Each structure stands twice: as C-alpha cells, then as structure tokens.
Amino acid sequence: MTRATAPAPCARIDLDALRHNLTRARAAAPGRRVIAVIKADGYGHGMLRVARALADADAFAVARLDETLALRAAGIDKRILLLPGVAGGEELERAAAARIDLAVHHISQIEAIESAWLSSPISAWLKVDSGMHRLGFAPHRVAAAYARLADCAALAAAPRLMTHFAEADDRAGDATPRQLAVFAACTAGLAVERSLANSAAVLGWPAAHGDWLRPGLMLYGISPFVGGTAADHDLHPAMTLTTSLIAVNQVPAGGKVGYGGTWTCPEPMPVGAAAIGYGDGYLRHAEAGTPVLLNGRRVPLIGRVSMDTITLDLRGQPEARPGDPVVLWGRGLPVEEVACHMQTIPYELVTRVAARVHFIEETGRAPGI
C-alpha cells in the first residue's frame, strides 16, 4: 500500500492554532496588550512563521540580538523587545538602528546608554529582580537606577518596567504573591506601564497581568502548569511531530530490544520500528512506556531511543504495517505528558526539534484532529 505522505519525520505547524491561542491569552486578560514571546526560533516552531501567523500581537520578544535583526530583515515592523537587552556599545548601536526595545537589567547597560551617541532614540524597559534572582535590579536599587536611566538623552520616552516570575506555575504557592508585593513596593512611585506575566501568570495570576502580557508557551498550545494539558485552557497544540512506521518484526520471548538490550520481550511479540530518534530531537531520555500514537491509538515505546529510530511494543496493534502514521506529540497526544516520560518540560521538547525534520504549515484543520 502506498500513501501520499510528507517525508518523515515531520513537524506540522498549525497556524490557526497559534492564532487561536493568542485569542485565549487576550481572553484571559482583557484589555491588556500582548508581547508574543518567539525566542528560540519561536519555541522551535519557526520564528518567522510564528511572527507572520501572530500578526495580531502587539509586539514580539526574543532573547538574542540576531533574532531581532532577522525579524526586521524579514520586514516585521512591530515593536520588538530584546529580553536580556544588549551587552555593550556596539550591540546598542545595532539595536537602536533597528528600533529594538531593550530590557535594562544591569548598571553596565545604563552606562552604555549614557555614553552612546545613537542615530535613533531607544525604548527601554527597566527590569526589576522581584525575587527570581536571575536578571534585574535589586528592589533597593530600582529607584536610583530608574532615575538614572530616565535621564539618558538617548531615550525616546520614560522607561517602562518589567519583572519575571520564578514559580508562577505553582498556583498554590506564595512565591508569586511575594514577588508581586516586592515589585509593587519598589515601583510604587513610577506611573509608567508594566509587564510581568509569562504564560503561567496570564492563566493563573490575574493580579499580575499589568499592562503588557508576555506569554510564550501558551501561544504554542501548551499548558505551563505541571500535570496540566492544553485542553484545560482551551489551547490548541501548534506543533504535531509525526513520522511513520518503517518495520514490523516478530521477536521471540527473551529477545532484547535496542542498544544495551534494556528491554526484554516477555513473550513472542511484534516489535515496530518508527523513523524518529534523538537526531531529530526526540530525546534519548524517553523511558520505556512513553506513549506514541500509531494509527491514532497509543502504543508504548520500548528499548532505548537511537539516533534515527525508536522501537514500539505492537502487541496492542499486531495488524500495524510499515507506512502507518505515527504521532510523537501534538494533536491527540499532549507534549506535556510526553515530557513527563523524558524527565523534562515541554519547553525543551519543542525547542529541540532538529533541522533535518521537515516543517509543514497547516491551516483550516478542525481543532483536535
């Protein structure tokens, strides 16, 4: 039997799902503006593809200067925020020339702006460390840093304020309320716009919505909450990673499957091989029992993931044949659940999809199919 299929493996990117998820972010926080976070190549979905699909976003954010310049080179005209700001004077000039908004989290960045002579003014967002202790000004330094930054001649307007949460995915914990209180206290006198909320805060912490949301993960149709899935928030998975079965073999009882012989057949049984492996970004940490959809029904992974191939227990589908469709995650199989079987988070799975995987854009699919 032949099938008209795309070359395997394949990452199908549902552009309607991206757009739907943006409307979900807006519905969760009415009236707020949305900075769509498209760093790390649009969380592995393709940065330019995502930027074009999310033309309704108010702004984009990325984490590398090169990503901002690639967006401008592609004709993206929107506000673009460079989340860690720039490292020095030379980067500052390139960012200013490209009209990139800059986060400012360190005094050295203020010094660079003070001493720069820029051809175009810049927009800055002072980043407050409200408790994550990664980047940002300590609360007791915020007032002085803000005043000094606001004084810079190179600035187009008064700096805005931002902060980032460390544990917004823990809706029962007290870390986010504490960060909110610290941020509110140290910025109390500053009547400017604020941006605080990642996906987990957009969905779980209305008090943290501020003026500009900064969702990333949820836009790709993935739940930011441990143990949750996209369906909990009416999000639609934007990436479905697919491949096909390439072999079905009968293996005798006691036969060991894959490198290291880590899995032993308890009885004579059919073992399938599918064309995907860690060379495609399907993580080698996937444990035996990781679910895979074959012909739309779950079968368990067995044996080690190799570079190009995985092996599957086909006792539940002895009729399966080479060419049958396989889904690794996405529609019908939540990436959140797959990530748990790989001791990681869905962020890592989608950003790891390798360059040799074929990317296909889709629109007009019924959700969930």
Ligand SMILES: *Cc1c(COP(=O)(O)O)cnc(C)c1O
């Ligand atoms: C990555 C990032 C975001 C988006 O986070 P999600 O959890 O993907 O929604 C927002 N703000 C900053 C500073 C980030 O680094």
